[in-house]
Each structure stands twice: as structure tokens, then as C-alpha cells.
Amino acid sequence: MALNKEQIAHRIARELQDGFYVNLGIGIPTLVANYIPQGVKVVLQSENGLLGMGPFPFEGEENPDLINAGKQTITTVPGSVFFDSAMSFGMIRAGKVDLTVLGAMEVADNGDIANWKIPGKMVKGMGGAMDLVAAAKNIIVAMQHTNPKGESKLLPKCSLPLTGVKCVRKIVSDLGVFDITPDGFRCIEYAPGVTIDEIKAKTAGRLTIADDVKEMVFNA
Amino acid sequence: MALNKEQIAHRIARELQDGFYVNLGIGIPTLVANYIPQGVKVVLQSENGLLGMGPFPFEGEENPDLINAGKQTITTVPGSVFFDSAMSFGMIRAGKVDLTVLGAMEVADNGDIANWKIPGKMVKGMGGAMDLVAAAKNIIVAMQHTNPKGESKLLPKCSLPLTGVKCVRKIVSDLGVFDITPDGFRCIEYAPGVTIDEIKAKTAGRLTIADDVKEMVFNA
Amino acid sequence: MNKVVANAEEAIKDIQSGATLMLGGFGLCGIPENCINALVKKGVDSLTCISNNAGVDDFGIGLLLQQKQVKKMVASYVGENAEFERQLLSGELEVELIPQGTLATRCMAAGYGMPAVYLLAGVGTEVAEGKETRNFNGKDYLLEYAFDSDFAIVKAWKGDTQGNLVFKETARNFNPMMAMAGKITIAEVEELVPAGELDPNQVHTPGIYVHRIFQGTNYEKRIEQRTTRKRS
Amino acid sequence: MNKVVANAEEAIKDIQSGATLMLGGFGLCGIPENCINALVKKGVDSLTCISNNAGVDDFGIGLLLQQKQVKKMVASYVGENAEFERQLLSGELEVELIPQGTLATRCMAAGYGMPAVYLLAGVGTEVAEGKETRNFNGKDYLLEYAFDSDFAIVKAWKGDTQGNLVFKETARNFNPMMAMAGKITIAEVEELVPAGELDPNQVHTPGIYVHRIFQGTNYEKRIEQRTTRKRS
Numbered sequence: 001m002a003l004n005k006e007q008i009a010h011r012i013a014r015e016l017q018d019g020f021y022v023n024l025g026i027g028i029p030t031l032v033a034n035y036i037p038q039g040v041k042v043v044l045q046s047e048n049g050l051l052g053m054g055p056f057p058f059e060g061e062e063n064p065d066l067i068n069a070g071k072q073t074i075t076t077v078p079g080s081v082f083f084d085s086a087m088s089f090g091m092i093r094a095g096k097v098d099l100t101v102l103g104a105m106e107v108a109d110n111g112d113i114a115n116w117k118i119p120g121k122m123v124k125g126m127g128g129a130m131d132l133v134a135a136a137k138n139i140i141v142a143m144q145h146t147n148p149k150g151e152s153k154l155l156p157k158c159s160l161p162l163t164g165v166k167c168v169r170k171i172v173s174d175l176g177v178f179d180i181t182p183d184g185f186r187c188i189e190y191a192p193g194v195t196i197d198e199i200k201a202k203t204a205g206r207l208t209i210a211d212d213v214k215e216m217v218f219n220a
Numbered sequence: 221m222a223l224n225k226e227q228i229a230h231r232i233a234r235e236l237q238d239g240f241y242v243n244l245g246i247g248i249p250t251l252v253a254n255y256i257p258q259g260v261k262v263v264l265q266s267e268n269g270l271l272g273m274g275p276f277p278f279e280g281e282e283n284p285d286l287i288n289a290g291k292q293t294i295t296t297v298p299g300s301v302f303f304d305s306a307m308s309f310g311m312i313r314a315g316k317v318d319l320t321v322l323g324a325m326e327v328a329d330n331g332d333i334a335n336w337k338i339p340g341k342m343v344k345g346m347g348g349a350m351d352l353v354a355a356a357k358n359i360i361v362a363m364q365h366t367n368p369k370g371e372s373k374l375l376p377k378c379s380l381p382l383t384g385v386k387c388v389r390k391i392v393s394d395l396g397v398f399d400i401t402p403d404g405f406r407c408i409e410y411a412p413g414v415t416i417d418e419i420k421a422k423t424a425g426r427l428t429i430a431d432d433v434k435e436m437v438f439n440a
Numbered sequence: 441m442n443k444v445v446a447n448a449e450e451a452i453k454d455i456q457s458g459a460t461l462m463l464g465g466f467g468l469c470g471i472p473e474n475c476i477n478a479l480v481k482k483g484v485d486s487l488t489c490i491s492n493n494a495g496v497d498d499f500g501i502g503l504l505l506q507q508k509q510v511k512k513m514v515a516s517y518v519g520e521n522a523e524f525e526r527q528l529l530s531g532e533l534e535v536e537l538i539p540q541g542t543l544a545t546r547c548m549a550a551g552y553g554m555p556a557v558y559l560l561a562g563v564g565t566e567v568a569e570g571k572e573t574r575n576f577n578g579k580d581y582l583l584e585y586a587f588d589s590d591f592a593i594v595k596a597w598k599g600d601t602q603g604n605l606v607f608k609e610t611a612r613n614f615n616p617m618m619a620m621a622g623k624i625t626i627a628e629v630e631e632l633v634p635a636g637e638l639d640p641n642q643v644h645t646p647g648i649y650v651h652r653i654f655q656g657t658n659y660e661k662r663i664e665q666r667t668t669r670k671r672s
Numbered sequence: 673m674n675k676v677v678a679n680a681e682e683a684i685k686d687i688q689s690g691a692t693l694m695l696g697g698f699g700l701c702g703i704p705e706n707c708i709n710a711l712v713k714k715g716v717d718s719l720t721c722i723s724n725n726a727g728v729d730d731f732g733i734g735l736l737l738q739q740k741q742v743k744k745m746v747a748s749y750v751g752e753n754a755e756f757e758r759q760l761l762s763g764e765l766e767v768e769l770i771p772q773g774t775l776a777t778r779c780m781a782a783g784y785g786m787p788a789v790y791l792l793a794g795v796g797t798e799v800a801e802g803k804e805t806r807n808f809n810g811k812d813y814l815l816e817y818a819f820d821s822d823f824a825i826v827k828a829w830k831g832d833t834q835g836n837l838v839f840k841e842t843a844r845n846f847n848p849m850m851a852m853a854g855k856i857t858i859a860e861v862e863e864l865v866p867a868g869e870l871d872p873n874q875v876h877t878p879g880i881y882v883h884r885i886f887q888g889t890n891y892e893k894r895i896e897q898r899t900t901r902k903r904s
Binding site: 063093131134 | 518537563
């Protein structure tokens with residue numbers, strides 16, 4: 001059975017290592033914070049100018065001066081620090097953020113990503129996405145494997161305008177986990193009950209299956 | 221009679237306007253702070269990272285963490301602010317400092333300045349001088365008109381390696397006040413008792429005398 | 441050296457139609473509410489606004505849009521505003537979208553006297569079109585120019601009579617870089633104190649960058665996405 | 673995430689001969705005294721040191737010079753050190769002199785992920801020799817490259833266990849930019865506090881830039897030019 005959003009987030013959380021500085025995008029990536037493995041301490045960066053983001057505030061304790069990059073009210077954790085947006089993107093650009101998790105509309109088998117613009121629709125802007133994908137040293141994409149019409153979003157080439165080129169390292173979709181390799185997508189895990197044949201059928205880009213491919217296990 | 225160092229500083233201080241941000245170099249320029257006209261409030265910048273420099277501390281109150289660009293112990297005034305050296309030179313480069321006063325070994329009649337290096341002597345470095353002269357919008361040089369051998373330091377062309385090109389706006393020497401114009405040095409004031417002939421004799425660069433040239437007056 | 445003005449009206453009195461303005465804030469957080477209201481009241485138009493976002497329909501820069509005072513918007517994300525969308529689609533409004541970090545850094549470049557910098561964002565995308573690309577150490581970068589802005593209007597938490605500013609939490613965002621980048625910088629603050637009251641170690645924007653300052657009133661500080669958790 | 677190390681010896685234990693080091697401080701103010709002493713004790717040599725100054729004969733980087741541990745000095749002003757002068761004139765020591773603001777900004781560029789920036793200082797002088805010049809808006813600028821440094825060693829006033837740093841007065845100087853610019857950044861602090869004790873609005877260097885931190889001991893904080901006035 002394909003993963004739900006929480007399970008995608010849960011699986012991505014296993015990529016976190018102790019001491020990582022992590023930037024989580026809007027949507028599924030935000031949920032990753034709920035599944036940080038025990039014993040692993042990470043610091044969450046919000047690119048509007050915060051290291052050390054905490055959970056949402058308790059009702060009645062919302063602070064209008066304290067929001068994340070999704071404009072949501074948040075809290076901080078001990079050791080947090082505020083800075084301006086130039087420094088925030090400076091640390092991203094300098095490779096100080098260890099992991100960036102974000103959503104995508106399309107990913108190509110060379111790591112290109114499209115997630116900001118659909119021709120014919122109102123363009124709202126790229127926000128910080130282009131800066132993040134251009135500079136982060138380790139990018140994991142959280143996404144649905146196919147669009148609502150059932151068409152693959154893992155493509156030989158993106159059809160939508162690009163956000164960044166050759167930058168995605170790994171995808172966790174509802175069907176499995178895929179590394180981006182010189183040979184295209186490599187499936188290293190599949191969702192419980194999902195078959196390799198289904199993955200092959202739903203992946204338009206070049207795809208290889210790892211020799212030691214295995215089924216994902218969720219204990220939690 | 222030629223001006224002494226205190227008088228040179230005194231004359232330069234008349235160039236200060238209320239609200240100016242001013243960077244004073246080492247030597248005579250430092251003395252300018254002692255002659256700020258009444259009713260004029262200026263903020264002194266020290267390029268190692270301070271706006272709002274005050275006088276030297278009282279004996280026994282020296283603070284090793286509080287020094288100026290000459291590495292001298294100093295104090296601050298109310299409203300002072302500390303920042304890092306990148307921001308300090310950033311504000312200089314962006315033209316936020318209204319006036320820079322510094323010394324020179326030579327000035328050319330096109331505004332070139334040389335004050336950091338003498339071939340054959342140990343080169344100690346330019347420190348912040350090149351940044352200041354390249355970026356300040358208003359540079360006044362405080363200097364002796366001639367060297368110890370009696371040779372002019374106001375030249376058609378600098379003989380020493382340059383610190384900056386076409387940047388000096390005004391010189392206050394022991395003999396007078398000189399604007400840098402397209403026609404070279406223009407004498408606008410002469411020191412009490414100094415003759416125009418003496419100034420002409422001791423100025424090697426192109427020199428004109430302002431129609432309304434006048435003798436400097438010191439009331440203080 | 442008197443930088444203190446009475447209020448927003450006085451602070452913006454020489455802003456004319458056609459001016460280019462930087463406006464601090466991220467979303468509705470840390471925006472110069474008083475000055476925006478005064479600009480609406482003054483009715484200047486044909487403004488070019490450089491700001492990360494464009495407010496919502498009835499708050500922030502959205503108020504200027506409603507009065508059709510904005511000719512061009514330079515921003516990174518403008519998705520929260522129906523009137524904006526209408527004007528954009530009808531061709532009344534010009535929009536230039538810039539990656540957020542590039543926007544921030546082009547402000548910073550202006551404040552640091554750097555005419556242009558090389559940045560990564562947008563390489564290989566349509567953002568790179570028409571831009572100079574240069575390879576350093578095996579990576580491509582785009583040449584991005586410092587912004588040139590007549591006015592920068594920022595909002596700080598505390599300020600003193602010399603123009604020194606301190607920002608609060610994530611309301612800092614674009615405000616410090618824009619404060620450095622305006623030819624004329626106007627700061628509105630929640631609390632204006634005499635020079636000497638702020639800790640000189642802890643000022644975010646030195647007063648040398650700020651030309652006018654006033655204590656604002658009636659801050660609404662609207663929350664755009666109120667997200668909370670339940671007490672367990 | 674444990675950034676705290678016991679002392680300077682542990683902090684610098686993987687610094688090898690031949691390494692490039694940035695060392696914070698201006699003159700003798702805000703220099704990493706403990707780490708410099710530990711480097712002397714460890715005896716690594718052939719170091720390239722990027723620092724605004726080179727200390728005095730018996731303090732600061734001068735101690736490394738005395739032991740002939742420095743191969744190359746990158747600085748803006750080196751005038752306070754007789755041993756330095758001797759080694760320079762004898763050809764034992766290589767020196768690259770860089771305008772102070774350019775030095776600071778090349779550190780900052782590294783910390784902001786900008787490979788190169790255009791700066792004014794030195795245009796038309798021998799500093800410009802061999803450098804690319806480019807005209808923007810009628811003014812010439814030099815292309816200056818970000819520094820590449822194996823280690824940055826900085827001194828802060830306070831720090832916390834996450835590596836967040838606060839500097840004191842003009843001891844800030846080059847320390848924040850260098851902290852951002854090192855591949856590995858080591859911070860020594862006068863007072864190390866638990867995470868959460870520093871005001872998050874008032875941290876100068878976010879801990880993300882700092883890899884190792886320790887509380888230093890026995891700070892001498894030597895004064896280079898003791899200037900005073902008499903009580904009137």
C-alpha cells in the first residue's frame with residue numbers, strides 16, 4: 001500500500017543525523033519534525049531568519065513576530081538564534097545547512113527539480129526555493145509519485161519550468177525511496193505492499209532497482 | 221608663520237557640519253576631535269568597528285576590548301554602536317561616512333594620494349587607508365607642505381606608490397588650505413603670516429590662487 | 441543631527457509618485473504599518489515596491505495595491521493577495537520575481553557598497569535568462585546587481601534618537617538589509633528611546649544608515665497563518 | 673551535537689603543518705589567545721595565517737613567528753613586530769598585504785557562499801596589479817575572491833554549547849566574518865553558557881558556523897597603545 005503523507009515524513013526523518021542543521025519546506029517536509037528519531041538532535045532552520053525552530057505555540061500564545069518561512073506562528077527551542085534574511089541565505093549558500101527537505105511537482109532523473117511555476121496559472125513566485133535547491137548540499141524531495149491523473153512525476157526531463165538543476169539527491173515518494181544516480185532514479189526501498197512492477201510502471205524517467213532493495217518497515 | 225599640528229587640526233574642524241559621520245585617521249587627524257565647533261554634533265567612526273568614539277579613558281579605566289583603529293584605548297559616547305569590520309568598511313564603501321580626514325606623504329594635483337609605502341623601507345601595510353580613500357565621498361588631507369628636506373609634497377604626480385587615485389578633495393597643510401580642482405591645487409586660505417609667494421615656491425604641482433583667497437583667522 | 445520626526449506623515453512627506461521604495465518585512469511580519477498607511481493617505485502612485493511579499497488584500501502592501509498606487513512589484517512571493525492577482529492578470533501591474541536569498545543579498549550589496557555579487561540561485565532556470573553567468577571552482581553563478589532605491593522603509597522593535605535599531609525575533613527578516621540600502625532610510629519603531637539606552641553591543645542596524653525615525657502607533661501585527669497545538 | 677571541547681589543545685588537535693588558518697582580532701584586541709598558545713605548544717609549522725595583524729613580538733601571532741611556524745602571512749598591517757620584519761627581510765616569511773576592508777569582505781564572502789565580489793579598494797594602485805577590473809556605473813572595481821581557509825579560530829566574549837557567539841565592544845572586529853568563513857571554525861570564549869542562556873535576538877554569530885567551542889583561561893588581553901587622559 002502506498003505511503004500516506006505522515007509515512008513519507010516518517011521515512012525521511014530516518015535520514016536525519018545527530019547534529020544536522022535541517023531546512024524543512026512547506027507541506028509534507030514540515031511533518032518530518034514529528035518523527036525525529038530518538039537520540040538524534042537536529043536544529044531546524046527557517047529561512048526567514050531562525051535557527052532552532054520549535055513546535056507550534058499553544059493556543060493563546062501565538063506571537064506575530066515569530067513565524068516560520070510558511071508564515072505560520074511557531075516557537076523556539078533553547079539555543080535558538082534570530083538573524084536577517086541575508087545571513088540566512090548566506091548560510092544556506094555556504095553549505096552550512098546539512099539537509100533540505102522540500103516538495104516538488106516534478107523531478108528529472110538527473111536531479112532537476114520543478115516546483116514553482118505552472119505555465120498558464122498565476123505565478124506566485126519562487127520564494128526561497130531556488131536559493132535552497134541551488135545551494136543545499138543534500139536535498140531530499142518529498143512527493144507523490146504520480147499526479148492526480150496518474151501520470152509519473154519522476155521524469156526523464158521536467159516539463160515545467162525548472163527551480164534548480166541537478167540538485168536533488170533523494171526522493172521519498174508514496175511508493176518508495178529513490179536515490180538520484182548517474183543512471184537515473186535507483187529504487188532502494190519500496191513501500192509495504194507496493195510491487196517493483198508498479199514502481200516501474202509509474203516511473204517515466206530512467207530507473208534501476210538496487211540489488212539490495214527492501215521493503216520499508218515502520219515500527220512506530 | 222606656518223601652522224602647527226594643532227592649528228591644522230583646528231582649521232580642518234571647521235569643515236565639520238552638524239550630523240556628519242566622520243572618520244579621523246592617525247596623527248594630526250585625531251586632533252581634529254578636540255576642535256569640533258560649538259553647536260556641531262558629529263559622530264566619529266573607527267573603522268575597526270565603532271560609531272560614537274569618545275575621548276581617551278581616564279587613567280585606570282582603560283578597557284582592552286575597546287580600542288580605535290590606531291589601537292589606542294578609547295571610550296564611547298551615548299548612542300555608540302559596535303559592529304564587525306565587514307559592516308564597518310561596508311558603510312564606508314557605501315558612502316555613508318560624510319568626511320574622512322587622513323595624513324599623506326604625497327598628494328598630486330589631480331587628487332592622487334600616496335601614504336602607505338616607501339620603496340626600500342619595510343612595508344607595514346595599508347591597513348584601512350586604501351578602502352577609505354577609494355570609497356569616502358569627501359576626503360581632507362592633513363599634512364606638512366614640504367618634507368624635512370624642504371621638498372614639496374604637493375606634486376604634479378606622486379613619486380611614491382599610490383594609495384588611491386583622484387580622491388582627495390581638500391588639503392590643509394601648515395601653509396594653507398587647498399581645494400583640488402580640474403586646474404590642480406587652488407589655494408583658498410593661507411596661514412597667518414605666510415605669503416602667497418612662499419606657497420608658490422613650495423608647491424610643485426599646478427597651483428592657482430583663489431580670487432577671494434584670505435588669511436586664516438584663529439579666534440580660539 | 442535630528443533624525444526624529446513626529447510621525448509617519450512627516451517621515452514620508454517627500455516621497456513622490458514614481459519613487460522606488462524598499463519595504464521591510466516577511467509576509468505580514470515586521471512590516472512598516474504606519475508608513476504604509478501614510479502612503480495610502482498621501483495617495484502617491486506609480487510606485488516601484490521592492491519587498492519580499494505584497495501583503496494581503498486589506499493589510500500591508502495590499503492597501504497600496506487596492507488604491508492602485510503600485511506600478512511595479514519586485515518580490516519573491518506574492519501569493520496571498522487577490523487584488524494583486526487581478527491587477528497582474530489584467531496587465532495593470534508589473535511584477536519582477538526574484539529568489540528570496542537573491543533579493544536579500546541584492547539589498548545587502550547596496551548597503552555594503554558592492555555594485556554586484558555572484559550568486560547561485562536560479563542558475564539553469566528562467567531566472568538566469570539574460571543574466572551573466574560565470575563559473576567559479578566548477579560551479580556556475582549569476583551576476584546579480586545591487587538594488588538602487590530612493591527610499592527604504594523599515595520597521596524595528598526599538599530605536600534610539602540617533603537611528604540605531606534593534607529588531608525582534610523573525611520580524612528582523614529583510615529590515616536590516618533594506619535599512620542599509622536606501623538612499624533615504626525611514627525607520628518606524630515600537631519604542632523610541634534616547635541615545636545611550638540601547639546596549640551598543642546589541643544594535644542590529646547602526647544609526648548611520650537611518651535618516652529618519654519615529655515611534656509608530658497602533659500596531660496591528662496581523663497574523664497570516666495562525667497555527668497552534670493543543671495543550672496535552 | 674556536541675561542540676564543546678575541553679580546551680585549546682583539544683580544539684586544535686587536528687590542525688596540521690601546512691594548514692591555512694584565519695585568526696580573529698584587530699591588533700591584540702579580540703585575539704584567540706588560548707589557541708595561539710596551543711599552536712605554539714603543538715609546534716605545527718608552515719602555516720598560512722590570515723589575520724588583520726601579526727601580533728607583537730611576544731604576544732599573539734608574534735609567538736608563532738618567534739617559533740618560525742608561519743610560512744605566509746596574509747594581513748593588512750604588520751608594523752608592530754620586529755621578528756616579523758626580520759623574517760620578512762631575510763626572505764623566510766612570505767607576506768601578502770590586503771586592504772583591511774577587502775580582507776574583511778573576502779572573509780564575509782566565504783561565509784555567505786559568494787565566490788567573488790567587486791570592491792573599490794586599491795583601484796589604480798599596485799594592489800590592482802593582476803586583478804580583474806570592471807566598471808559599474810562609471811566607477812572601477814576589483815574582482816576579489818572569497819578566502820578558502822581550513823580553519824578559522826576566533827575569540828568571543830560569551831558562547832553557548834550550540835556554538836552561538838556574542839562579542840564584546842571592538843573585540844568583535846574580524847571575528848564574526850572569520851567564524852563564518854572557516855571550513856572548521858573553532859571558538860574560544862571567556863564565558864561558556866548552556867544553550868538557552870543567550871538572548872536569541874542578540875547573538876552575533878549563529879552556532880551553525882561554529883564547530884568547536886571551549887571556555888578559555890587566563891586571558892591577558894594585552895593593551896597595545898595605552899592612551900589616557902587626566903582627570904580634570
